[in-house]
Amino acid sequence: MPYDDPEPEDPQELVGVELPGDEAVTREMAAAFADEFAQLGFTRAQILALYREAEYSGAHQAWRLLGEDEVARIVDESVGVWGRFTCIVTDSPDRDGEPEPLRFIRRRS
């Protein structure tokens, strides 16, 4: 048997399974990634770069299926809400009398 041909008895062989999925699911997946990364403080350019990156399979898959324009529209909508504020985290001093800790300024969430 040639090296690349699948062996039916090989337990490691990839088994294909058909799962339901349509454009609405892809669109919701793209919107979820845009929302979450915008909340993590990513900028529009950073989020779009992530969609274009083949290694981020979920986002990239949505980008290939929906196209750059539609993904950019989804990202703009998310960044328009979550990207307009900055989240400020202030740690408490470990013990009384210690100097005030640094304020960690992060983009939202």
Add this chain to the structure above:
Amino acid sequence: MPTVKNWQLGRNMDYPYDARYPSRQFAFVFNINRCIACQSCTMACKSTWTFSKGQEHMWWANVETKPYGGYPQWWDAKILAKLEEANPDGQVWGGKPADGRFGPYGTFEGQTIFEAAQRTLTSDSARVLGYLPTDEEWNSPNIYEDNPVGKRGVRNKLDETGEQLPVHNTWFFYLARICNHCSYPACLAACPRKAIYKRPEDGIVLLDQAECRGYRKCVEACPYKKSMYRGNTRTSEKCIACYPRVEGTDPETGGEPMETRCMAACIGQIRMQGLVQVAEDGSWAEDRYHPLYFLVHVAKVALPLYPQFGTQPNGYYIPPRWVPRAYLRQMFGPGVDRAIENYASPSRELLAVLQLFRRSNRIIYKYEIQEGPKIYEGSLHGRKVELYNDTVIAFGKTGREIFRTTIEEPIHVRSNAHANSI
């Protein structure tokens, strides 16, 4: 067989031992919507606990791609199939979701792994329906998942455009998993040596290495397959919930309980771990301003993984909002629709509590919200959104403040070089 109360199933169920509950329970919430499978958690655990000879295949923490990935391969599909075989067409939920803490997802009318074992297994030692994964299934934690392989004939290089991967018009998500430190552990129930025990102070399930003789009954019984056999010591091992950190003995925090390594390493900020108060009947005692209690019992956005197995797992997940509901209902129970609705249109308090994720390595015991003014009102993906400048304050075990978060509009300071430019 004794009967115990399972609040996740909304009914009593059979379990080989009488109910015993810890005063607090190790629990965690993972927000799947955020996980990118960077495997930082996986490697944090691996480099801390399972780097030794004989532990090569051990991944106490792992992240797998659902629906087709799994470690060991097909673990959930296999145990679901066994339950279906034991109780054909009977693995269903019924009843109405309760308002209280008992039965919030309705009533599970099917068979748990303990109940199905009584119907299908005959040996006295077989108390739990399970199976032993093959060596091949343990071999590769992420085999054939979503990493594009390189072009044929080009070594040590990934495909730059991912073209080797077929593009399907479908969906997937990443499921991060550790031991659930179940309230009714299947591993504990199955161990003939009684080598596995649940700690009364924090509910962490541990496996006594001195008592273990490597019969692998726990490996067979754990439906989540989080007990693993080590060939060179001939014993089984499992996640220990980084108990020295949870106990507060790590010098970094000066006695304050600290979250586990996998939680602390999460760069996607998907994880929060804590110790929840347990009531006399094994359900969570009311603790309104504990963040995990809020997420599970008030906001109801976090759901147990495969509650129908019956072990009352203490790992909870905010389900991915894009995945078809039928699949999610099988994985997280009938609470999925409400959880996604509540997460997609978050309440003011939920938005505040989500700000607590991964702000500190210390375990949060309580939060407080100081309400601020409304700063934004609009719509997002067709849903109404309101944002407030609320301050969320997290408190540790001793009641001391750990940190606080608030929101500000960004201030851009123009550099001197361009002071007059517009």
